[in-house]
Amino acid sequence: MKTERLYQQNVYLKQCESTILEVITDLKTMKNLGAKEQPNTFCLILDKTVFFPEGGGQPSDIGFINDCPVSYVFEKDNIVYHQLASPSSSFLGASIENACGKTVTCQIDWNRRFLHMQMHCGEHILSGMFYQEYGGVNRGFHMGSDYMTIDIRLEEKPEFTHFTEDMVSNVERLANKAIWSNVPVSVHYFQKKSEAEVFPVRKKLEIEENISIVCVGSKDNPADCVACCGTHPSTAGQVGLIKIIRMENYKGMTRFTVKAGQNAYNHFVLEHKVLTPLCERFSAEPHQLLEKIKIQEKKSSAVRKELYELKKKMIGNEIQKIESLYASLSTNVLFPPFKGSFSNPIMIQSYDYFNTDDLQTLGRHVTASIKGLLILVCEPALTVLLFSNGKPDCGQLVRENADIYQGKGGGNATCARAIFTKTENLETYLDLLEKHLR
Numbered sequence: 001m002k003t004e005r006l007y008q009q010n011v012y013l014k015q016c017e018s019t020i021l022e023v024i025t026d027l028k029t030m031k032n033l034g035a036k037e038q039p040n041t042f043c044l045i046l047d048k049t050v051f052f053p054e055g056g057g058q059p060s061d062i063g064f065i066n067d068c069p070v071s072y073v074f075e076k077d078n079i080v081y082h083q084l085a086s087p088s089s090s091f092l093g094a095s096i097e098n099a100c101g102k103t104v105t106c107q108i109d110w111n112r113r114f115l116h117m118q119m120h121c122g123e124h125i126l127s128g129m130f131y132q133e134y135g136g137v138n139r140g141f142h143m144g145s146d147y148m149t150i151d152i153r154l155e156e157k158p159e160f161t162h163f164t165e166d167m168v169s170n171v172e173r174l175a176n177k178a179i180w181s182n183v184p185v186s187v188h189y190f191q192k193k194s195e196a197e198v199f200p201v202r203k204k205l206e207i208e209e210n211i212s213i214v215c216v217g218s219k220d221n222p223a224d225c226v227a228c229c230g231t232h233p234s235t236a237g238q239v240g241l242i243k244i245i246r247m248e249n250y251k252g253m254t255r256f257t258v259k260a261g262q263n264a265y266n267h268f269v270l271e272h273k274v275l276t277p278l279c280e281r282f283s284a285e286p287h288q289l290l291e292k293i294k295i296q297e298k299k300s301s302a303v304r305k306e307l308y309e310l311k312k313k314m315i316g317n318e319i320q321k322i323e324s325l326y327a328s329l330s331t332n333v334l335f336p337p338f339k340g341s342f343s344n345p346i347m348i349q350s351y352d353y354f355n356t357d358d359l360q361t362l363g364r365h366v367t368a369s370i371k372g373l374l375i376l377v378c379e380p381a382l383t384v385l386l387f388s389n390g391k392p393d394c395g396q397l398v399r400e401n402a403d404i405y406q407g408k409g410g411g412n413a414t415c416a417r418a419i420f421t422k423t424e425n426l427e428t429y430l431d432l433l434e435k436h437l438r
């Protein structure tokens with residue numbers, strides 16, 4: 001019992017009528033065969049199928065059998081297994097166990113399949129160019145849903161030991177030229193290895209029987225020729241476009257992340273969407289963008305430095321002002337901005353141009369001069385910073401009073417902070433402190 005694979009005869013077949021040969025519902029049997037561990041699924045064996053089973057780095061087709069979604073297709077010992085979601089009541093009547101011999105309609109997700117065909121063929125052409133140009137051998141291939149990775153080891157031309165940007169651009173350009181030349185892509189099936197060996201394959205044949213050779217272009221001078229069980233379009237032009245988007249070292253090889261066909265187009269659409277507003281923002285063409293951003297960064301950095309110096313100066317002035325206010329404070333006269341009592345004076349200073357870090361710096365620098373309580377208010381952040389020489393206890397003033405006004409914060413005896421959500425709460429808290437310490 002061998003499943004007839006209709007995609008090998010016509011890769012463009014999207015639908016077929018098949019006869020059910022066997023229904024497998026036992027989860028343990030399914031698992032042993034290689035099914036995915038998905039609850040509420042079962043497997044079907046058909047006489048023939050349009051579904052491509054996972055293999056050769058290509059994910060399986062998905063689609064429908066009658067109205068039942070097919071989530072995974074795999075093969076074992078020449079039999080193709082279709083894993084389906086538990087059947088609806090309309091699937092072949094009530095009992096799936098009695099479904100053998102019945103006819104079903106198979107329908108693949110064609111968009112997904114065609115993308116896989118574009119990717120697989122793109123991978124062949126690119127790998128062929130790596131091999132022809134630099135003796136780079138494809139040692140690993142993975143196809144994801146929106147990109148693929150190809151691992152190339154430079155091993156057949158000793159003059160090339162590592163990839164340069166120029167080498168990669170050259171391979172990419174030649175691969176696209178091969179695509180646009182729109183040469184035919186042919187698949188040749190052989191029973192025995194010896195029959196297949198007449199083709200100029202770039203990789204030694206590793207299997208002995210049932211070999212399929214994929215040839216891009218003529219057999220005598222192909223863009224690529226290799227054994228492969230995947231699905232490919234009939235002409236190279238259908239790949240459309242191939243683009244290497246990343247290269248990195250990987251276990252002594254170079255791993256290329258590649259997009260082909262619809263994925264390459266989607267990648268362009270996304271980058272265009274990001275790039276266009278950026279170019280408008282910087283009044284630049286794409287090739288000038290990086291230079292313009294660098295100039296802008298240089299300007300920003302100069303402004304930041306200037307701001308830092310200015311703030312340093314302003315904080316210095318403020319330190320002097322506060323210190324001189326404390327120095328002129330006599331024990332029997334309390335003058336503005338001081339409030340409270342002679343024994344416990346309170347000074348409140350509010351700022352709209354310093355952030356809380358600036359005020360922290362300011363407070364720490366005047367700690368030695370403080371008498372009573374120094375309160376620095378950062379207006380934009382609705383934050384109050386308290387400083388003292390330990391009496392009164394700043395942390396305690398925050399812990400015991402701030403939450404009454406939805407203030408959050410904490411600190412120690414000499415330094416604490418409270419953050420509020422409303423200006424009026426902050427002001428009421430300051431009034432309370434004043435009364436409390438009077």
Ligand SMILES: [Zn+2]
Nearest residue numbers: 120214228230
């Ligand atoms: Zn292939």
